[in-house]
Amino acid sequence: MEKPKDSSVLSANNHWLNSLPFKLSVIQFAVAIVIIATSMWLIFSIETKHHMETEQTLSQSKGQAIVALAQEDVAKIESLALAVGSIGETYQKRSIEIANLVPPMLDINHYHNLIVGGGVWPEPGAFNENKQQDSYFWTRSDDQQFVRVYSYNDDGERYQDEPWYKPTRFIPHGSAYWSPAYTDPHTKEIMVTASAPMWRDHEFIGVSTVDIRLEAINKFFNSADFTANAGGYVFVLDSLNQLLSYPLDTQPSGESNTTPAADAFLAQPFTSYAAAFPQMEPINEAIAVADSDFIKRSEQSPLYQAEQLDELFEGVSRSQRIKLAAIINANTNRSETTTKMISTFSIERDPMQGESALVTVFIMPKTHWKVVLVTPVSSLAAQANTVAIKIGAFLLLSQLAALFILFLSQHRLFVKPVAVMATSLDEGNTAQLELDANTRKDEIGKLARAFIARSHQLEVAYASLDASNLALEQQLVVQKQAQSELKVKETELSSLLNASQNLICIKDVDGSYNLVNDKFCEVIGIERDKLIGLRDIDIYPPHIAEIVAHHDSIVYGTDKPHCFEQPIPTAHGEQTFLVSKYPISNAEGMVTSIGAMAIDISQITNQRDEHTETISELKQQLNTLQTNQLALQQTIENGTKLQDELAKQLAHSQQLATINQQNQGLYPQFMDNALLALSNIQEQLFTHLNQPQSTEQNEQQFAMLLARQTDNLRHLRQLLGHATDGRAIRLSQFLLHFDAIMTPILAEKRIRLNVSAKNAKHVQLPPLTLLQIFFGLLQNSASRAFDPTNIPDNAEIELSVVVNDQCIAIDIRDNGVGLDKQQLEKLNQMLAQRAGSGTLYELAFWLNTEFDGQLHIDSEAHKYTAISCQLKLTHFS
Numbered sequence: 001m002e003k004p005k006d007s008s009v010l011s012a013n014n015h016w017l018n019s020l021p022f023k024l025s026v027i028q029f030a031v032a033i034v035i036i037a038t039s040m041w042l043i044f045s046i047e048t049k050h051h052m053e054t055e056q057t058l059s060q061s062k063g064q065a066i067v068a069l070a071q072e073d074v075a076k077i078e079s080l081a082l083a084v085g086s087i088g089e090t091y092q093k094r095s096i097e098i099a100n101l102v103p104p105m106l107d108i109n110h111y112h113n114l115i116v117g118g119g120v121w122p123e124p125g126a127f128n129e130n131k132q133q134d135s136y137f138w139t140r141s142d143d144q145q146f147v148r149v150y151s152y153n154d155d156g157e158r159y160q161d162e163p164w165y166k167p168t169r170f171i172p173h174g175s176a177y178w179s180p181a182y183t184d185p186h187t188k189e190i191m192v193t194a195s196a197p198m199w200r201d202h203e204f205i206g207v208s209t210v211d212i213r214l215e216a217i218n219k220f221f222n223s224a225d226f227t228a229n230a231g232g233y234v235f236v237l238d239s240l241n242q243l244l245s246y247p248l249d250t251q252p253s254g255e256s257n258t259t260p261a262a263d264a265f266l267a268q269p270f271t272s273y274a275a276a277f278p279q280m281e282p283i284n285e286a287i288a289v290a291d292s293d294f295i296k297r298s299e300q301s302p303l304y305q306a307e308q309l310d311e312l313f314e315g316v317s318r319s320q321r322i323k324l325a326a327i328i329n330a331n332t333n334r335s336e337t338t339t340k341m342i343s344t345f346s347i348e349r350d351p352m353q354g355e356s357a358l359v360t361v362f363i364m365p366k367t368h369w370k371v372v373l374v375t376p377v378s379s380l381a382a383q384a385n386t387v388a389i390k391i392g393a394f395l396l397l398s399q400l401a402a403l404f405i406l407f408l409s410q411h412r413l414f415v416k417p418v419a420v421m422a423t424s425l426d427e428g429n430t431a432q433l434e435l436d437a438n439t440r441k442d443e444i445g446k447l448a449r450a451f452i453a454r455s456h457q458l459e460v461a462y463a464s465l466d467a468s469n470l471a472l473e474q475q476l477v478v479q480k481q482a483q484s485e486l487k488v489k490e491t492e493l494s495s496l497l498n499a500s501q502n503l504i505c506i507k508d509v510d511g512s513y514n515l516v517n518d519k520f521c522e523v524i525g526i527e528r529d530k531l532i533g534l535r536d537i538d539i540y541p542p543h544i545a546e547i548v549a550h551h552d553s554i555v556y557g558t559d560k561p562h563c564f565e566q567p568i569p570t571a572h573g574e575q576t577f578l579v580s581k582y583p584i585s586n587a588e589g590m591v592t593s594i595g596a597m598a599i600d601i602s603q604i605t606n607q608r609d610e611h612t613e614t615i616s617e618l619k620q621q622l623n624t625l626q627t628n629q630l631a632l633q634q635t636i637e638n639g640t641k642l643q644d645e646l647a648k649q650l651a652h653s654q655q656l657a658t659i660n661q662q663n664q665g666l667y668p669q670f671m672d673n674a675l676l677a678l679s680n681i682q683e684q685l686f687t688h689l690n691q692p693q694s695t696e697q698n699e700q701q702f703a704m705l706l707a708r709q710t711d712n713l714r715h716l717r718q719l720l721g722h723a724t725d726g727r728a729i730r731l732s733q734f735l736l737h738f739d740a741i742m743t744p745i746l747a748e749k750r751i752r753l754n755v756s757a758k759n760a761k762h763v764q765l766p767p768l769t770l771l772q773i774f775f776g777l778l779q780n781s782a783s784r785a786f787d788p789t790n791i792p793d794n795a796e797i798e799l800s801v802v803v804n805d806q807c808i809a810i811d812i813r814d815n816g817v818g819l820d821k822q823q824l825e826k827l828n829q830m831l832a833q834r835a836g837s838g839t840l841y842e843l844a845f846w847l848n849t850e851f852d853g854q855l856h857i858d859s860e861a862h863k864y865t866a867i868s869c870q871l872k873l874t875h876f877s
Helices: 002-013 020-090 095-106 166-170 214-221 224-230 270-276 278-300 318-333 381-427 430-439 443-499 518-524 542-558 602-631 633-689 696-723 731-747 767-784 821-833 839-851
Strands: 115-122 136-140 146-149 190-200 203-213 233-237 243-245 340-347 357-363 370-376 503-508 513-516 562-570 573-585 591-600 752-758 796-803 807-814 854-860 864-872
Touching: 020 095, 020 115, 020 190, 020 203, 020 340, 020 357, 020 370, 020 381, 095 115, 095 136, 095 146, 115 190, 166 190, 166 203, 166 318, 190 214, 203 214, 214 233, 214 243, 270 278, 278 318, 278 340, 278 357, 278 370, 443 518, 443 696, 503 518, 518 562, 542 562, 542 573, 542 591, 573 602, 696 731, 731 752, 731 767, 731 796, 767 796, 767 807, 767 839, 767 864, 821 839, 821 854, 839 854, 839 864
Parallel strands: 752 796
Antiparallel strands: 115 136, 115 203, 136 146, 190 203, 233 243, 233 370, 340 357, 357 370, 503 513, 503 591, 562 573, 573 591, 796 807, 807 864, 854 864
């Protein structure tokens, strides 16, 4: 029995160098050495560093508390500036209410020494059209009462050019802009200003301000309670690194008193302070690095480009210009909303304490002020040695005992079970793994179960990960493509408006032009930059301006689109234009502006005048015949027949002139419907643009609306180009553009339109006539085929066109109320006899008279109505 036992022992000893117990023992021995060595190092070295880190953390916490305390007052002052701005927006034309409300608001308890002034500063003519300088500003007098200052309105300098005013127009509504420190030219106070923009009816009308005295800010940060809580002293710098507060006594004890007088550095760059105290140069370098990082972050997603801000920074140095541009973009994007600690470091010698000190630099949000906290650091060597003596011996003994217990526990609980599991895995004994998985309830059992199931889980996980990566890549490609298409559509929309040969403009409720296209500027003869902001009385002669004002009042009074014939002065004299005007409303339904599109119809007007003259001549001929009839009684029968024939010709001419005049109204009516559909989509686009927050769904909806608006404008431009061009047209393209314009118009009436064409090719037809025929037929079916109070869900109109060598056939069919037999017979009889009234009769009469065309109607009550129209192409050759 002993021999096999010795053989087993020898077999195990052959592998003892590779055994897990031996390796763990070596590892634990090495760990023990490392722990002992690191413990000694920690006791004599790291503990001191840890204590220093604790002091740094404490300094950072104190700095956060200081910034939070200052931020409370900053937020209150910003709220006060916004409240003053709300008063200016509410009482824009009522100066008495502004004078009664603003001074009590500025006179807030606990801020008597801090707030030195404030008020409302309107844009030129915003509150009073006759005043370019119309400020409402109050400053605190020696008896702590607010006194209004009028000198800003009297001198030649414009307050709109002040550095606290100009950048504010770029700040979002509901936010405030904190100016750099400056000296007020009238009150001679050194101050900073919180400025809030004022907007009304989407128009910038001025700025509201609250002025803060720098001397009060300096006293606040140098108060005894404040510095005691901080454990040191504080520097506060504005957005351009000018000192808002600094310790008044920076001369260390034992040195001669050569420091500048108190408050000498207020509103001065920190570089001047660092030059007087070279020990502070590391703080100056940290501030420069922070500014550079801030500018880089702002340039990653700028809302305003450098060209937009050139006028704002006129006369400002390049470094300040770059910094101010970054501040405006950050405030507009609201990218800086939380207090940030930008740097923590130490300086060897503090000018005040004469020893090393910790420096922590923070940036306040919105104001972009920098708060620099300087706290002295005492010697920590004695404290670290005391700690080492107390815990050294106990720590070493406890570590050795713990390592021995750990070795025994690991061998029993971990090494032996793992060795058994490794042997089972090596021998392929899955039964042992399944036994451990089923019998053991500890981690070893979990490990056994994991070995069995892990391979399947890894396969599923790898497959899922590949699918997710593929989906994310596709989503990224789609998103980039959508952004690129959106930019292209915006460019196309702007190009399309400027490429239009029609006059397009938009005026606000005050009558000032805020959008015109290139054709409008060309006809009027005024450049766009000079034209924007002008009124009709500034552009047109008085009699034309009076006509335009009358037309505008009709649109405002009815809140509906209208078409007017209006003379417009051009380089060739006054010409008649057909002007379609429509109201533009905001999300609340209030009309904010009027849009207009003008088309030159001077030729059509001349033709209409010619028809009128022809009718007048016919009437004169009739009168002559009647006079001659009295003298020629012997030929009364022939004269009567001649008179009847002339009367018929006159009636025919009058009826034809009336129908021509009505048909000419079809084109403006078509333009009115098309522009109304475009204006509805435009209002939806404006609504999406003015939403405060943008989501992925909103961006997709905005992209869809913009694409839809662009397609409609493209089709309308092509259709108008066909309608005003005298060349042969391709009927299929003409129908495609007509379908694209009319489908959304009929969709608003819940009517579906289907357009088809056969043998559509180039035809020599008058495009304007063809547009009038299509629109007249479709308008008649849309308005008469269905009950407007009960339009069915399947309401549909089919328009088909067939072209052959001799004629063009136009068929329009609806599934509306139809006509009974009596109505159908009466209508066809009226068409055959060429005597009657109504839309279809007038259209048939016009087609037969002018183009030798025929029109036929077929219908069945409550089922359908079909209208067939044939035009002979030989008539137009």
